[in-house]
Amino acid sequence: xxxxxxxxxxxxxxPARTPAPAARRRAGxxxxxxxxxxxxxxxxxxxxxxxxxxxxxxxxxLVKPYLVPSPGTTLDVVLAQTGYFAHHTWxxxxxxxxxxxxxxxxxxxxxxxxxxSPTVEKSLYPLLLFAQVIPKIAIAPLFIVWLGFGLxxxxxxxxxxxxxxxxxxxxxxxxxxxxxxLQLSATMGAGPGQTFTKIRFPAALPHLFxxxxxxxxxxxxxxxxxxxxxANEGLGYVILQANGNLDTPTLFAGLLIMxxxxxxxxxxxxxxxxxVLPWHASRRTDAATTSL
Amino acid sequence: xxxxxxxxxxxxxxxxxxxxxxxDQVAVRFRTKKKDVTALRDVSLRIEPGEFxxxxxxxxxxxxxxxxxxxxxxxxxxxxxxxHGEDVRGPRRDIGYVFQRAALLEWRTARRNILLQAExxxxxxxxxxxxxxxxxxxxxxxxxxxxYPNELSGGMQQRVALCRALLHRxxxxxxxxxxxxxxxxxxxxxxxxxxxxxxxxGTTVLLVTHSIAEAVYLANRVxxxxxxxxxxxxxxxxxxxxxxxxxxxxxxPAFARATGRIRDLLGATTTAE
Numbered sequence: 001x002x003x004x005x006x007x008x009x010x011x012x013x014x015p016a017r018t019p020a021p022a023a024r025r026r027a028g029x030x031x032x033x034x035x036x037x038x039x040x041x042x043x044x045x046x047x048x049x050x051x052x053x054x055x056x057x058x059x060x061x062l063v064k065p066y067l068v069p070s071p072g073t074t075l076d077v078v079l080a081q082t083g084y085f086a087h088h089t090w091x092x093x094x095x096x097x098x099x100x101x102x103x104x105x106x107x108x109x110x111x112x113x114x115x116x117s118p119t120v121e122k123s124l125y126p127l128l129l130f131a132q133v134i135p136k137i138a139i140a141p142l143f144i145v146w147l148g149f150g151l152x153x154x155x156x157x158x159x160x161x162x163x164x165x166x167x168x169x170x171x172x173x174x175x176x177x178x179x180x181x182l183q184l185s186a187t188m189g190a191g192p193g194q195t196f197t198k199i200r201f202p203a204a205l206p207h208l209f210x211x212x213x214x215x216x217x218x219x220x221x222x223x224x225x226x227x228x229x230x231a232n233e234g235l236g237y238v239i240l241q242a243n244g245n246l247d248t249p250t251l252f253a254g255l256l257i258m259x260x261x262x263x264x265x266x267x268x269x270x271x272x273x274x275x276v277l278p279w280h281a282s283r284r285t286d287a288a289t290t291s292l
Numbered sequence: 293x294x295x296x297x298x299x300x301x302x303x304x305x306x307x308x309x310x311x312x313x314x315x316d317q318v319a320v321r322f323r324t325k326k327k328d329v330t331a332l333r334d335v336s337l338r339i340e341p342g343e344f345x346x347x348x349x350x351x352x353x354x355x356x357x358x359x360x361x362x363x364x365x366x367x368x369x370x371x372x373x374x375x376h377g378e379d380v381r382g383p384r385r386d387i388g389y390v391f392q393r394a395a396l397l398e399w400r401t402a403r404r405n406i407l408l409q410a411e412x413x414x415x416x417x418x419x420x421x422x423x424x425x426x427x428x429x430x431x432x433x434x435x436x437x438x439x440y441p442n443e444l445s446g447g448m449q450q451r452v453a454l455c456r457a458l459l460h461r462x463x464x465x466x467x468x469x470x471x472x473x474x475x476x477x478x479x480x481x482x483x484x485x486x487x488x489x490x491x492x493x494g495t496t497v498l499l500v501t502h503s504i505a506e507a508v509y510l511a512n513r514v515x516x517x518x519x520x521x522x523x524x525x526x527x528x529x530x531x532x533x534x535x536x537x538x539x540x541x542x543x544x545p546a547f548a549r550a551t552g553r554i555r556d557l558l559g560a561t562t563t564a565e
Contacts, residue, residue, distance in 0.1 A: 178393075181397075187387055187389045189383070190412040202397070203397075277399070279399045279440055
């Protein structure tokens with residue numbers, strides 16, 4: 001039924017157009033970037049509105065400045081100590097990105113192993129679930145004891161947080177391959193390696209990217225959780241210090257930078273998706289209108 | 293054209309009894325949790341090289357199972373399947389397979405979808421390029437080589453799948469309801485083209501279909517199957533000329549006889565159950 005409707009849809013949307021391949025490719029990338037820009041302006045407007053409300057509330061003196069500082073004071077704090085904030089942002093970014101990268105490698109590799117070996121899947125799944133449900137803030141102190149006071153325990157917590165959505169989404173993607181595609185591959189005499197690189201893995205990429213987007217935000221949380229438990233640098237440390245000193249402008253600044261870090265990472269993943277999977281991105285926008 | 297001499301130059305024909313496909317006393321049983329299902333029982337067939345054979349029957353009578361047996365994707369529970377005299381023991385590479393859904397890779401253009409066949413088989417690039425051009429022209433895909441599957445209509449997608457299945461000049465082409473998802477008009481066009489392509493390539497074709505008209509128009513012989521457990525009810529020789537104009541064929545007495553007989557068989561067997 002679904003196949004029928006997509007075919008009809010495709011037929012209606014396929015006039016005889018045959019531009020040169022290079023032109024099409026370029027137009028495709030350009031068009032998807034344009035779509036990307038178009039899809040970003042609304043959330044940006046909402047964000048701006050929130051800032052206006054924040055500014056209005058503080059300017060009208062509705063709350064005490066030591067509870068909620070104004071946007072202006074928050075910005076002043078950052079501008080007055082750019083070196084300080086830059087250093088701590090760099091530390092947290094480093095932990096986040098390193099943790100995210102390790103989570104991708106470990107997550108994808110274990111997903112592939114799990115899909116190809118049901119035995120491994122059965123024995124590994126409970127362990128995975130256990131690692132996911134255990135509150136990270138509760139085991140973070142243990143990592144400090146084991147791995148010391150440096151960046152390593154923070155990276156480990158970030159990996160632990162980001163790993164799970166990547167594994168789940170990759171396993172789902174690899175398993176949702178059309179069985180006919182695999183049969184077809186068998187009649188072509190393809191080995192398991194060829195089937196994986198040419199059919200199965202590319203087909204799983206849309207799922208993988210969905211997992212990466214969740215994981216990107218989780219990695220930031222992981223790094224900051226690690227810093228909360230014991231650190232002398234990083235945005236988590238900045239926030240804890242500011243909290244102890246009742247220095248709400250610094251606290252707000254730390255929070256904002258941290259959120260921005262998560263958003264930047266998320267957008268980076270999404271941008272990569274648009275560039276790597278133009279075929280999927282374009283179909284996804286179709287999907288919104290045809291309720292596929 | 294270099295495409296016409298594929299079956300005649302097969303060297304392995306000499307070693308066998310000459311048949312392209314032989315199915316001997318085959319039965320297929322599936323074991324599900326609740327019960328054992330017999331999909332096929334006591335099926336015996338012999339298909340000569342270059343023949344076009346259609347298989348019709350009610351849904352679930354094991355038509356597709358039959359194709360899976362020939363391709364080696366499925367092993368029979370008992371009996372034997374031979375391709376060019378060789379026992380089929382695992383997935384066979386010397387066939388082309390076309391499914392009901394075109395099963396194209398969405399991230400590849402039409403041309404690169406066809407080339408998948410060559411990449412998997414590690415065929416020399418230079419030789420393949422010319423072959424792809426040939427097929428694109430033969431199937432009427434010219435101008436659509438660089439379109440992605442979601443930019444192609446259902447009929448065009450199926451043409452790409454057909455090119456992919458024919459790329460390596462398989463001596464046997466297996467088609468599992470290839471036009472089932474197309475609209476009636478496109479389907480007729482595809483029938484006419486498939487008939488022409490079959491005559492140009494000389495490939496042995498096994499076509500599973502639900503359309504009685506399609507089965508008769510395309511084939512030399514039509515195998516009518518009984519409902520589950522599927523077995524051969526009757527093999528009907530189609531007494532039509534090699535040169536078949538679509539409209540004219542539809543009004544031939546021989547066409548009416550064949551389709552009428554098949555309809556009787558299918559109707560009779562379903563009401564009897």
